[in-house]
Amino acid sequence: MSDLQLTELIERYLAGDLSNEEKERFEALRKENAAVDSRITEHARFTGLIKQYGERVELEKRLNAIHQEIDVDTLVQELTVHPTLIVRLWRNHHSKISVAASIAVFAILSTLYFTGRFNKTTASNYTALSRKIESVRRTAENAQRTNQALLNSLKPGHRVTNPGTTGGSGFALTQSGYIVTAFHVVNNADSLYVQNALGESYHAKLIYTEPTRDIAIIKIDDKEFTGLDKLPYNFKRTKLDVGEEVITLGFPRDDPYYAKGYISSATGLEGDTAAYQVSLPVYAGISGGPLLDTKGNVIGIISGKQTRTESAAFAVKSSYIFKAAQNVSTDSTQNVIALKPNKAAKSALAGLSRTQQIKKLESYVFMVKVYN
Amino acid sequence: MSKALNSSAPTDSEVVFGILNNSENILKRVYVAYFPMVLQLIINNNGTADDAKDVYQEAIIVLYNKVKSGNFELSSKLKTFLYSVCRKLWLKRLSQMSRYGGDVKDFQDHLPVEDEADLHSERDIQFTKMEGALKQLGEPCKTIIEDFYIHDLSMQEICERFGYTNADNAKTQKYKCLQRLKKLFFQQEQRDQ
Numbered sequence: 406m407s408d409l410q411l412t413e414l415i416e417r418y419l420a421g422d423l424s425n426e427e428k429e430r431f432e433a434l435r436k437e438n439a440a441v442d443s444r445i446t447e448h449a450r451f452t453g454l455i456k457q458y459g460e461r462v463e464l465e466k467r468l469n470a471i472h473q474e475i476d477v478d479t480l481v482q483e484l485t486v487h488p489t490l491i492v493r494l495w496r497n498h499h500s501k502i503s504v505a506a507s508i509a510v511f512a513i514l515s516t517l518y519f520t521g522r523f524n525k526t527t528a529s530n531y532t533a534l535s536r537k538i539e540s541v542r543r544t545a546e547n548a549q550r551t552n553q554a555l556l557n558s559l560k561p562g563h564r565v566t567n568p569g570t571t572g573g574s575g576f577a578l579t580q581s582g583y584i585v586t587a588f589h590v591v592n593n594a595d596s597l598y599v600q601n602a603l604g605e606s607y608h609a610k611l612i613y614t615e616p617t618r619d620i621a622i623i624k625i626d627d628k629e630f631t632g633l634d635k636l637p638y639n640f641k642r643t644k645l646d647v648g649e650e651v652i653t654l655g656f657p658r659d660d661p662y663y664a665k666g667y668i669s670s671a672t673g674l675e676g677d678t679a680a681y682q683v684s685l686p687v688y689a690g691i692s693g694g695p696l697l698d699t700k701g702n703v704i705g706i707i708s709g710k711q712t713r714t715e716s717a718a719f720a721v722k723s724s725y726i727f728k729a730a731q732n733v734s735t736d737s738t739q740n741v742i743a744l745k746p747n748k749a750a751k752s753a754l755a756g757l758s759r760t761q762q763i764k765k766l767e768s769y770v771f772m773v774k775v776y777n
Numbered sequence: 778m779s780k781a782l783n784s785s786a787p788t789d790s791e792v793v794f795g796i797l798n799n800s801e802n803i804l805k806r807v808y809v810a811y812f813p814m815v816l817q818l819i820i821n822n823n824g825t826a827d828d829a830k831d832v833y834q835e836a837i838i839v840l841y842n843k844v845k846s847g848n849f850e851l852s853s854k855l856k857t858f859l860y861s862v863c864r865k866l867w868l869k870r871l872s873q874m875s876r877y878g879g880d881v882k883d884f885q886d887h888l889p890v891e892d893e894a895d896l897h898s899e900r901d902i903q904f905t906k907m908e909g910a911l912k913q914l915g916e917p918c919k920t921i922i923e924d925f926y927i928h929d930l931s932m933q934e935i936c937e938r939f940g941y942t943n944a945d946n947a948k949t950q951k952y953k954c955l956q957r958l959k960k961l962f963f964q965q966e967q968r969d970q
Contacts (some may be wrong), residue, residue: 409952451959452926458907459927464841467801468834471808477816477826484817486882 411441415448532689532712570777574655574694574707575599575623577769578730580633582607582625583742585726586693586773587708588614591621599625599771602661606774612740613733618679618725619708621693622733623773624740637753637765638695640744641702641723647671651683653707654763655694656772662691663763666716673719674711680719681705687718693773696720701754701762786810789855796844808837811856814885815863822881824867832870835901836862842900853888861887910961918954925951 417423418431435442495502573590577583584599591597591611600606607627614621645651645668652665666685673680683696687710696705705720730742754762787795787806795803812833819829836859843849853861864887871881911919917939924930924938932944932951941947 409949412952412955413948451962454903454907455922455926455958458904458911459923461838461904464838465834467804468808468837471805472812472830472834474805475809475812477830480813480816481820481826484813484820486821 411444412448415445416452418445419449419452532710571775572656572690573692573773573775574690575771575773576654576693576695576703577633577636577771578622578726578742578744580635582609582630582632583612583730583733583740584609584623584625584771584773585706585729586621586623587706587721588616588619588621589708590693590773591623591775592616593777594775596776597623598774598776599623600656600774601771602767604659609773613729613736615725615729615732618721618729620706620721620725620729622729622742633769635753636769638697638701638703638769639752640726640746641698641704642727642746644671644722644724645681645698645704650699651685651696651704652699652759652762653685653687653691653694653696654766654770655691655707656770657688657690659772661763661767661770662688664691665759666718669717674709677719679725680708680721682711683707683718683720684716685718686716690772695766695770696723697754697766701752701757786856789851792855793844793849793851796841804837804841807855808833811859814856814860817884818860818863818881819867821884822867823871828867828870832863832866833859835866857886857888858890860885861890865890906962906965909965910958913961914954914958917950918957921947921951921954922958 414423414431418428423431435445571590573586575584575586575590578585591614594611597609597611598606599609607625607630609623609625609627612622612624647668647670649668650665651668652663654661654663656662664685664687666683668681669684670682672678673682681696681704683705685707687707691707692709694707695703696707698704703726704723706723706726707718707720709719711717711719727744727746730744733740733742754765757765787803787810792803792807794800795807812829815833815836816826816829819832820826824832839862840849840855840859864881864883868881911922914922921935921939924935925932930938932947935941935951936944936947939947939950941950
């Protein structure tokens with residue numbers, strides 16, 4: 406029997422086309438010959454695969470025909486999720502963006518670190534106006550001062566002292582010797598002295614500090630101190646408008662220094678509502694000095710200046726002096742500071758000429774000398 | 778539009794009976810009903826509309842074969858089943874194209890469908906080989922084999938179509954064609970291994 410004949414038999418057998426007699430003979434052959442048996446299985450499997458393949462092709466044709474009827478383009482338009490531009494940019498470039506961002510953060514942090522931004526907040530464009538007195542200058546002045554001391558040695562209450570490590574200005578709150586100044590002037594002080602325009606120097610002690618507002622209150626506790634005359638100025642509780650003329654008096658050096666300017670902004674550095682920005686020529690040492698309006702009302706305390714701009718100073722608003730005075734009075738039974746608001750009576754400075762105003766003011770503004 | 782299509786979706790048992798009864802209508806309705814869902818999945822995960830068509834048709838074939846073989850149990854919604862199979866198939870393709878970014882953006886619930894997708898691809902390989910072997914076989918062998926083994930034509934009909942003078946000639950021709958097809962098919966199998 407040829408292979409062709411065998412194949413034909415197998416096909417007829419699988420299709421069930423064999424007569425009973427033929428079928429019996431073929432099944433007997435299949436039993437005794439294993440090769441025939443495996444040929445049958447293999448043939449059935451292979452032709453089955455052809456058949457299945459045909460069915461698959463047929464099914465795919467049907468599905469394609471169905472697919473043709475669907476309006477795919479419209480569906481694509483409808484179903485595409487359109488992320489926002491930012492999301493798409495992020496998806497496409499997020500690795501690059503991440504790298505760039507981390508480099509930027511690193512650069513900023515290292516720049517800040519190296520410029521010392523972390524050590525002192527707002528130091529970059531703010532300078533406190535307390536006076537640093539270098540040792541060189543101190544020795545030079547010592548000589549001069551000794552001379553002066555000799556001249557003034559007859560005056561009561563006068564002491565011969567060196568000018569201190571740092572210094573600033575302050576002004577009287579009450580007749581009894583309470584003086585307000587800037588906190589940064591008296592910060593870290595071991596010992597405090599105040600000196601008036603006549604060169605008289607008194608020992609003082611720290612009563613109260615408010616570092617956030619840069620306010621400190623000290624009190625003269627010297628036996629020689631006999632009290633002040635009635636204060637010529639009042640304290641203004643309300644805010645001043647931008648553009649109003651202001652004056653200040655302070656001690657950037659041993660003699661009082663006067664400056665005139667105007668309120669240039671109702672807020673201080675970086676929008677600080679506790680302070681004014683004032684257009685005034687200022688020097689180190691004037692910190693703690695009074696800021697007055699032209700009618701002789703105290704409206705603030707000079708606290709600092711902008712580094713990059715000339716004559717842009719900052720002053721803490723006078724309403725905080727009221728608060729500080731109130732805090733002192735409530736905190737302690739011994740210290741009572743009653744400020745005279747400007748509504749109580751007309752300031753003694755009102756109506757005077759500028760030179761007379763300054764002359765009167767001089768006796769109530771002090772140089773604050775700090776030893777540490 | 779997608780809502781309108783969904784509302785005309787046949788029920789799950791309708792689909793099963795429709796496939797068993799070779800209903801062209803049901804096949805069409807189920808195809809149209811769930812295609813947008815799969816299109817949405819693919820085009821929003823780095824695919825094209827053509828990718829969606831391929832993947833979806835594969836999934837429909839998986840469903841079709843499962844129903845035909847009689848071991849399809851409606852353990853979940855048909856919609857979820859189709860979505861899960863498509864999702865699985867697309868993940869596989871994405872990883873093959875190395876366009877896979879970690880996870881796909883999903884629009885539907887899905888189930889793990891490891892088995893179906895794997896079984897399907899094994900059968901797919903066999904079919905791809907058969908397709909290749911038939912292509913290489915050439916005419917008239919290809920048509921003879923297709924007519925006899927796929928379209929179930931009798932030898933007599935084949936004789937008449939090809940103008941063979943007698944059935945024996947046709948039988949010999951068909952035998953030779955089948956031998957060659959086997960050879961081509963198993964050659965491919967060896968080449969792949």
